Amino acid sequence: MKKVLLAAINARYSHSNLALLYLRGHVSDLPFEIEIAEYSINLDTENILRDIRERNPHAVAFSVYIWNTLIIQKIMASLHEGDPALKIILGGPEVTFNAPYWLSVFPFITAIITGGGETGFRKLLIDDLSCQEQIINEVNPPFREISFPYRHEDFMKLANRYLYYESSRGCPFRCSYCLSSRHDHKTEFRDMYQVREEIDFLVNHGPRLVKFVDRTFNARPGRSRDIWKYIIDAHSRTGTCFHFEIFPAFLTEEDFNVMAKAPRGLFQFEMGIQSIHEETLQMINRYGAWEETAEKIHRVLAPGNIHVHTDIIAGLPGENIFTFGKSFDAIYRLGAHHFQVGILKVLPGTEMRERTDEYGMKYDSAPPYTIIHNQWIGRNDMDIIKTIGEAVDRIYNPGKFQATLHGLEKLHASPFSLFADLARFTAITRCDLHDMHEWKDIAGMILEYISHNFPGTALYITDCLRWDWFTTVKDRRYPSLLAGDIISSGKKRLAALLQDRSFREKQLERGVQISLHELKRAKFFIAETREFREEYTEGMAYCLTIPGKELIFLDNC
Template sequence: MNMKKILLAAVNARYTHSCLALYCLKSYTRGTDAEITIREYSINRPAPEIAENIASARPDAVAFSVYIWNVELIKKILPEVRRRLADCVIILGGPEASYNPGSWLDAYPFTNYVITGRGEAGFRFLVENNMRHTEKIINVPNPPFGEMPLPYDHGDMENLKNRYVYYESSRGCPFQCSYCLSSRDDQKWEAKRPETVMEELAFILSHRPRLLKFVDRTFNLKRERYRKIWNFLIDNGRDAATTCHFEIYPGLLDGDDFAILSRCPKGLFQFEIGVQSTNPETLAAVKRNGNWEHDRAVIERLVGLGTVRVHLDLIAGLPFDDKSSIGSAFNSLYALRPDHIQLGFLKVLPGTEMMERADEFGIVYAKSAPYQVLETGWLGAEDIRVLERVAFLIDRLRNTCRFRATLAAMERLSITPFDLFLALADSLAGYSVPLTRAPESGAGFLAQVIKERFFEKKGFLMDALRRDCRSASGKRPFSEK
């Protein structure tokens, strides 16, 4: 049987997301006689519905890329696909499958192959061998990353018109953060030449994607390289209506970088900076280098520059971080006034050093994806739940920028921003109405908090809330009930 019709199935966390890995597989099989198509789904769709849609394509083979956000759903999809397509070759790859292929083959023995490693060469090997091989675990080394083709063609870019476009100019990471898969020995840093990157970016920008997300683990590693790319984007991306998202390390930025970034049109660049913790003992335990005071000064300068949108991350649940040290880090980040603050939670990923040392640190975590921390030697389960509510409120109230006047007024009446959000989290625990992203929902919650916790300053705070509502909607301001 000639296995020519191959379907690559992506199961993404949101409709706006796309799966870069499958576009890489497709592009790397150009020149073969395989007919390869990509179908992208959301985790919000039921498993039988996704399986039925896959079956309707009548593929000879179907491949899934398995991640922490889709693994539980894919476990449900696999038997549904097999019931509908008895003779279809099923292939798994991605970090969730490739780091423990044996357990997947044991649990789903009808799976034909699991591709380990970076994947493209292993997938092409199966395609060129008509999906036949004596071994079920496929491990074929990739060529150097600099030789890998651009993942997208014109048809792909048209299909991605309303989605995020992901791009990698480098793979791997030279740092050794113990909770990250990129710290593994098999994830050495490799990069494409800046000239190749600029040529590929010119093609992508010509299609005017809304968000171009660089997935490089630390984009600003090699100064000559990343400065060429930044200058290219500033000179050529002004009219593309595209925002370029980078993960950067602030400690590597210097005066020459700020000179470049001062030329950046507002809205073109956004930087995600993983602070993760400001506790020196924690940073040493997870093998993160850096000097927080130096990094803080760089971030302050970056925010003050005003040309780049700044997103700062913290991780709760790391070794030696308790509620007090997390609060201190939270206050430090809040004082910098970035565009976005994210309080995330440690994921104890299979294949990482953190998983190997979890017992040593007293870290208890969920045994199913996304393997989130439940408690540690420094944070109890109730502490985690409180911090989850704080994270939720930061996202709903602070990051939306809809309640700036109200939150600023509340901050002046609180000891610290962290104390304010702990109080808000306490109110949320007893709030019976769902707090959604709708402006009226946030205003309703804040009005209730004002009545319960700030009654003596009720008039002052309600005036601030009305100003926020008027500013956000241009409509009649929120009225007290």
């Protein structure tokens, strides 16, 4: 029996490839040994090659996306050089809309399967991996008739990875930058009984996250509401979180009533806003009034039970650095838990790609086809926005610099001006935010920025950084850049005060009691500036957290 290896090279180890599972299920009755191998782009290419060769397949089918294109090109060329008889099959969005180019550069490719892929892959296997035409484009059956892709035996390998699930395919919108918006991609839905059974199957295997990959999950609000109701009723206590990409303007009063019943941590919503400007939205075929969108996002955020992720895209037509800044400020001020600053990718097969000359666009010729500039925004401004995106990802998104960000924002006219100023500072000092992963490294960059640009606020911002460490990091030992004499001397002063009877009695009147033994085990904070104390610690000088007790504020007089 011939072995066909379905190979995925994912962007991260925590990701998995749903498409290959669908392909396997669609040919399970055919006389082939189907094997799935998943790798990460962070693995060494030679290790991936060695693993594929050791599996000794008759054919290898790669799922090609913008993040793995260059790696797959290198791997398949090496595979062909080592074994010219090996059949190489490609599929996925990156080859669907420029298949002739791939065949011209890599003529040894056996076949490229375009579109949905399930029926085309089945036809290729029925023909025993031989085909008269190298480009295979077959119409899939209705989505509800395609087999559920997961099997019980899959979950050993999927432990600690995201589980992807789709209850619908296609998208009702026609956004010019998105492949899902093409007119030849109709929107299809699985039947509700299938969705309920399939959710049950997934949750029974105890995943941490089930990520619905429906492009607009609430395209049919009544249907999405029924799914939310089912998950709340059946799976609220399982420990699994469900991720949905939704369009906020479609949310109804009934939706908000249902969402209010969801326990914290059950749902997370991703809402791509992209821009708040009507002209830009019209140019990309995306519609919706910003005021209505903002109001509904505020309503999702208000109860605090749903984790919210918002997106913006830089480089869209009609938007310059100033109007982009206004979009940035408006979306940032929503206060979502995660704010992604994306850069436009000019993908093959999209209307945006077709309008390249009209918009005066220049983009990278290699994947992921990132825009360099267009007639509205220049190269230098795009470079600043890229750095802004990195700064937001490092400082805002982890949620561990909230007090510091609040302090920094007070020094600038707007959030965008803050992050633009940080971006310019990192460019001047050649500070690479992309390589900063440790809290203390980011804090050090912020302190350096303050000492150069706002030296008069250094003590206050240092208080903010200490508070962020105190409230978000488990380690009770401060990093050296924040420790200083104030922490050690402050703790000694407090120890002396705790031996003073009048001080202890005054704290008891406030309902606070602490022993010297507890002080030794406590995580300790002291503010240097009155401004910070008045803003965060009720005017008190000392703040402690002790295992088993709530946050404690202690006066020093």
